[in-house]
Amino acid sequence: MATFSGNRGLQMEQPLIFEQGSPDRTAVDLPDVPAVGDRLGGLKRQQPVGLPGLSEPEVVRHYTRLSQKNYCIDSGLYPLGSCTMKHNPRLNEKLARLPGIGDLHPLQPVSTAQGALMIIDACARWLMALTGMPAVAMSPGAGAHGEFVGMAAIRAAHEDRGDARRRVLVPESAHGTNPATAVACGYAVEPIPANRRGRVDIGRLRAALAPDVAAIMVTNPNTCGLFETDILDIAAAAHDVGAYFYCDGANFNAIVGRVRPGDLGVDAMHINLHKTFSTPHGGGGPGSGPVVLSAALAPYAPVPYVVNEGDGLSLVEYAAASDGKPCGRIKGFHGQFGMFVRALAYMMSMGSDGLKQAATDAVINANYVMARLKDVMTPSFDGPCMHEALFDDRFLKGSEITTLDFAKALIDEGYHPMTVYFPLIVPGAMLIEPTETESRQSLDRFIDVMRALAARAVAGDAERFRNAPRFTPRRRLDETSAARHPVLRWRTPAVDRAAE
Amino acid sequence: MLCFTREHEWISVTDDEEGTVGITDYAQKQLGDVVFVELPEVGSRLLQGAQAAVVESVKAASEVYAPASGEVIAVNTALAEDPARVNTDAMGAGWFFKIRLDDPGELAGLLSEGDYREHVEALH
Amino acid sequence: MRYLPLNDSDRRAMLAAIGVADADALFQDVPAGVLDRPIALPAHQDELSVERAFQRLAALNLAPSSVPCFLGGGLYRHHVPAAVDHLIQRGEFLTAYTPYQPELAQGTLHALFEFQTQVAMLTGMEIANASMYDGATATAEAAMMATRIAKRRRIVVSGGLHPHYGDVVATYARFHGLAVERLAGDWQGIEDAAAAVDGATACVIVQNPDVFGRIHDLTPLAETCHACGILLIAVVTEAVSLGLLRSPGEMGADIVAGEGQSLGNATSFGGPTVGLLAARETFVRQMPGRLAGATRDVDGRRGFVLTLSTREQHIRRDKATSNICTNSGLCALAFSIHVSLLGEAGMRRLAELNHARAVMAAQRLAEIPGVAVCNETFFNEFTVALPCPAAPVVEHMAAAGVLGGVPLSRLFPEDPLMTPLLLVAVTETATDEDIDRLVATLSAALQA
Structure with missing residues (x-):
């Protein structure tokens, strides 16, 4: 039943900020502008921007109400497979904002920023030790950006030997960023199918490997939540034809502190600090994607990087100043420094013992979910999983309920859905990653809900699933009309009417 | 003459060797609601089997390949405003583009309506 | 260990339910000899010790705020007004994922839609995306976008562009096989970028105010570019300037790339910051990055979704407009809140x-x-x-x-x-x- 206001209890309707306020109002008091002549060369803005004006309490209320329409890891289990929604410690946020850290300017003299360079250097050393790799490029802005750097370094290394290679092999189960990155680095992508155990089909991989293959891009543990059992043979096969082994490190959190990718023959691997090392996802970013490199690729790392010249740390900011052969610069300034602070604080808090325990607990939690759901849902593969439990939609067969319906019904039960329809190699995939953040009690409650939903689905209550979610601020949204007739910004009602 | 490809395109050819190309009803059902169609440029030349267009639903993008070689002589501009035509009338108002065939002999390698129906049934 | 809820009795009970003797059995797929090689790193530390360590490091720096x-x-x-940092640290914003399930993320999506509108308004463009990593990568992506739109392969870079930005454009272009013409650092303000264009040129990239601080009327350059089918990319590194200067859109820019750090965000030794990318609406399908769009739910109420996703890597894979996935969501939110406050x-x-x-x-x-x-x-x-x-x-x-x-x-x-x-x-x-x-x-x- 509708209310007069549109509000329902604590669920508040909130207009767009442009539909509030008036242009003369402001939430920021500023001093009077001194009367000095302008030096704008006649290029002063003539038209208003069109922004609304609001007081501080109005703005605070606006964003507070918006925030209340979001699900988050602070409020509940967030089982998005492949995304790693683990707890974001608040100490990290505090430290990133300390005077002398948060307010540092990237172009202040390096003599006045030695502590900052030590933070970058320490973060780099932790990452190298945990991966067993001799070098790391710290500047990539996020995981996909790290992939770009790793593949750029690979291409630079081949080209340096006059070895023009054209193909990159990518398993079909890979994240979409892998093929997109290979193309961004000028390569043609060739998909490699998975075998029936959810691993790379090494026979097909070997058949596709040839001297024109620049690299293979393999995720390990893979996107099915499984460790690639043939990983050493895969690396050797790639190296045998002179190709490099790029490892997508999105799932490093399953093995951190226990397995060093350097021991698996990896030549390059990005690390999503916002996954494995607890920096917040922030509704879509910012991330940070340092990429560790083998000795063969290290000379091609991009600028900038930190060096120790005896009398303190300094930055190599330009290719000409480098004694290597950098693949270029890929981001302004020195990388996502604020994320290095948070990740380093997390690594120091956890220590090598804590990181190992976190990986172990993440794997225990996923296997516990798998063990307690496998009789009512359909696991895609046999055997223990790593940090993710993967199910497909066979258990829904005949129910007229899709994976999407099942996910939306979970929303009504107070949970964010698992990752759905990924990896692509599994029909109607449901990929559950509980992470080490969840207690046994929390998992038991989640499992009870999942079992109840599965039972209800099999019993044929399709209506309940198709109409879900019912209790959220908005119910299912019309994505088709959003894409057919994109409305990507607010316009004044007069402009909108004129457009119609 | 109406021919089909295994990749779910159709081509309808007139006596003066002009072909109209679209995707089949089966293909539009597999895609779901079509939200956008990227069409080739009029005057561009296509080779049989090469990518000619892209059709997008909310969650998927599929390439459309030229069933035969030739020069593009018209595109269905109405799809820009109303891509839903691909769903409602895939074999008619939802056509993509027209080409002037280089070699009508290429059509011999395509499927007849009956062969295509068998091909689709075999997919299930 | 304060971030881990399981204790040993939980673990034992869970391993029993799984049906294995110990946790190592779950790592059975790891090749022999690779598991648990020694890693020479310190053990875990309490919160106070970690905080002290960072305070010592901070004290080695000259803090610009002091x-x-x-x-x-x-x-x-x-x-940056105090309300900005308070609001972005609300867990519902800070600890949410990319809004792929719109029913549970209307807060983020609504805020992104407002951000896109603010960026479009400030730059004088029709549309803007939901942010890029930073100004330099936004500029490089704008250049790649322009080459796709113009279907030409040469990029002209003004000598007034921030050198880091020019370097990033050059790196991206190199791996895309594109040609870049970089004009010399123009500290005297005498450059004639229009003279550097030719029939193969896809775009000209100019910064305003330029890296030396000069303000330019981009109108004549825009006219020259448009007469030759070339796109003008305007770069703004100081977003506050948009409050007082003629907008790039008003001066004829086709794409605007920018750095949004000045509004709502700390300098943070260079990152994270927020890349801005705005353009003419007809270019939207060549635009990289996420876009929030307005639509209706099944009850007819206005709501927001991520839209036009078929441009993106998670659907288009090797045919995507860019490999970008994560953006600068929280920094974009800080930008947006600061603009709302102002x-x-x-x-x-x-x-x-x-x-x-x-x-x-x-x-x-x-x-x-x-x-x-x-x-x-x-x-x-x-x-x-x-x-x-x-x-x-x-x-x-x-x-x-x-x-x-x-x-x-x-x-x-x-x-x-x-x-x-x-x-x-x-x-x-x-x-x-x-x-x-x-x-x-x-x-x-x-x-x-």
Whole structure:
């Protein structure tokens, strides 16, 4: 039943900020502008921007109400497979904002920023030790950006030997960023199918490997939540034809502190600090994607990087100043420094013992979910999983309920859905990653809900699933009309009417 | 003459060797609601089997390949405003583009309506 | 260990339910000899110890908030209202994922839709995306986008573009197999970018105000470009300037790439910040990155979703417009909240205040014997020529407790003409006393 206001209890309707306020109002008091002549060369803005004006309490209320329409890891289990929604410690946020850290300017003299360079250097050393790799490029802005750097370094290394290679092999189960990155680095992508155990089909991989293959891009543990059992043979096969082994490190959190990718023959691997090392996802970013490199690729790392010249740390900011052969610069300034602070604080808090325990607990939690759901849902593969439990939609067969319906019904039960329809190699995939953040009690409650939903689905209550979610601020949204007739910004009602 | 490809395109050819190309009803059902169609440029030349267009639903993008070689002589501009035509009338108002065939002999390698129906049934 | 809820009895019970003897059995797929090789790293630490360690590291730095600071060159120190940081630290914003399930993420999506609108309004463009990593990568993506739209393979880069941005464009272009023509660092403001275009040129990239602080009327260049089917990409590194200057859109830019750090975000030693990307609406399908769009739910109520996703890597894979996945969501939110707090009047006044403070500082610096202000025009940053190399002067000033500017040799290390040039940024944070100290320490450093 509708209310007069549109509000329902604590669920508040909130207009767009442009539909509030008036242009003369402001939430920021500023001093009077001194009367000095302008030096704008006649290029002063003539038209208003069109922004609304609001007081501080109005703005605070606006964003507070918006925030209340979001699900988050602070409020509940967030089982998005492949995304790693683990707890974001608040100490990290505090430290990133300390005077002398948060307010540092990237172009202040390096003599006045030695502590900052030590933070970058320490973060780099932790990452190298945990991966067993001799070098790391710290500047990539996020995981996909790290992939770009790793593949750029690979291409630079081949080209340096006059070895023009054209193909990159990518398993079909890979994240979409892998093929997109290979193309961004000028390569043609060739998909490699998975075998029936959810691993790379090494026979097909070997058949596709040839001297024109620049690299293979393999995720390990893979996107099915499984460790690639043939990983050493895969690396050797790639190296045998002179190709490099790029490892997508999105799932490093399953093995951190226990397995060093350097021991698996990896030549390059990005690390999503916002996954494995607890920096917040922030509704879509910012991330940070340092990429560790083998000795063969290290000379091609991009600028900038930190060096120790005896009398303190300094930055190599330009290719000409480098004694290597950098693949270029890929981001302004020195990388996502604020994320290095948070990740380093997390690594120091956890220590090598804590990181190992976190990986172990993440794997225990996923296997516990798998063990307690496998009789009512359909696991895609046999055997223990790593940090993710993967199910497909066979258990829904005949129910007229899709994976999407099942996910939306979970929303009504107070949970964010698992990752759905990924990896692509599994029909109607449901990929559950509980992470080490969840207690046994929390998992038991989640499992009870999942079992109840599965039972209800099999019993044929399709209506309940198709109409879900019912209790959220908005119910299912019309994505088709959003894409057919994109409305990507607010316009004044007069402009909108004129457009119609 | 109406021919089909295994990749779910159709081509309808007139006596003066002009072909109209679209995707089949089966293909539009597999895609779901079509939200956008990227069409080739009029005057561009296509080779049989090469990518000619892209059709997008909310969650998927599929390439459309030229069933035969030739020069593009018209595109269905109405799809820009109303891509839903691909769903409602895939074999008619939802056509993509027209080409002037280089070699009508290429059509011999395509499927007849009956062969295509068998091909689709075999997919299930 | 404070971040881990499982205890040993939980683990034992769970392993029993799984049906294995110990946790190592779950790692059975790891090749023999690879599991648990020793890693030489310290053990876990309590919160207070970690905090102390970072305080010690912070104390080794000269904190710009503690001294007069005139650093710019692409990132700027502004006062960020307290409400911004409070709101972005709400867990519902801070600890949410990308809004792929719109029913559970209307807060993020609604805020992104507002951000896109604000960026479009400020830049004078029709549409904007939900953010990029930073200004430099936004510029590189804009250049890649322009080559797809124009279907040409040459990029002309103005010598007024921030060198980091030019370097990133060059790196992206190299791996895409595109040609880049970089014009020399134009500290005198005499460049004619239009003369560098030819029939193969896809786009011209210019910065306004440029890296030396000069303001340009882009209209004539836009006209030249458009006559030849070339796209004009305007880059803005100081977003506050948009409150006072003619917008790039008004001057004919086709794509605007920018750095949004100045609004809502700390300088944070260079990152994370927020890349802005705005364009004409007809280019939307060539635009990289996420886009929030308005639609209706099944009950007919307005709501928001991520849309046009078929451009993106998670659907289009090797045919995507870019490989970008994560963006700068939380920094974009901070930008947006700051703009909302300022509003039309506050945005204008903040920009006017920056300009007035900079004009005052420029007048004072010009009075120092041997010092000349190079710029005819500027917003809140300008270049001064010193009678000696600028880098040692800056070190000298820092030792005296003033962050007096960026020596242009830091940004253009291979151009000897830059050696005596100092880039000075003056924002609303600079007090009269700060400007006095800038003048005094610079004078003293020149005499030393």
